[in-house]
Amino acid sequence: MSSRIAQLEQMVGAPLFVRNAKSDVTPTQAGRMLYQTAIGIDGLWRDTREQIARVQEAREPLAVSFSHTTAAILLPKALPVMARNMDSFDFAVHVMNSDAILERVSMKAVQLGVVEKPIVNDSVDRVTLCEDRLVLAGEPDGVWMVREHGSGVRYYTDLYFKTAQVVPARTMEVSSNAAIVAALSAGFGQSLISEAAVPAGVPVQRELGDEFVRRFYALVPRSGLTHDQRELAEMIIAALRG
Secondary structure: OHHHHHHHHHHHOOOOEEEEEOOEEEEOHHHHHHHHHHHHHHHHHHHHHHHHHHHHHOOEEEEEEEOHHHHHHOHHHHHHHHHHOOOOEEEEEEEOOHHHHHHHHHOOOOOEEEEOOOOOOOOEEEEEEEEEEEEEEEOOOOOEEEOOOOOHHHHHHHHHHHHOOOOOOOEEEOOOHHHHHHHHHOOOOEEEEEHHHOOOOOOEEOOOOHHHEEEEEEEEEOOOOOHHHHHHHHHHHHHHHO
16 A cells, blocks of 8 residues: 555655654645545546446437338338347337439438439449339229329329320329238329239239339448447348348
């Protein structure tokens, strides 16, 4: 103990205690100042260790956005991968149209996007996942239900109108694939939808041509992802391709 005190006194350049007798030791003003500072340092050290522990325990965010069609067809394949990683990640799943997904991925607000048309830009990498056949489903003389501009299905619906020289007499814009499927199930209208999403019993015109065999794509930011985020995004992509 005496040796440690002597080392401290040498370091601070002042005596820390007044030794009146063997058992009569009192701190000097320098000793009191060092003691108060040491208490603060000890508290700061404990707080820092606790903050580091909380950071180590925190889960990384992973936001995944699916277009309306890919949510219905591919999201079930992604969910088991997410479930296995919930101890390390906080997941958020959003459903929006393809153009909105590209914008969000470009801004790095979304770490993985899944879209239904071949869009990309300089800040995003695109990976082809799988093929999907579009069909014309519903009553031939029914009201045309079309998705909003910016959606993948609307792109192909407009293409169908052009190539088939169709001028629909009545159209209704419906910004939800699930709502369109529900309407078709109830016997209302007609629409271009994924073959995999056609409800049982709904009449289908299957041969629309090769232009309507589209692909689903994954979009990932080229930069800004942590190593773990990128690794998990690749695992989800592998599941979607499988």
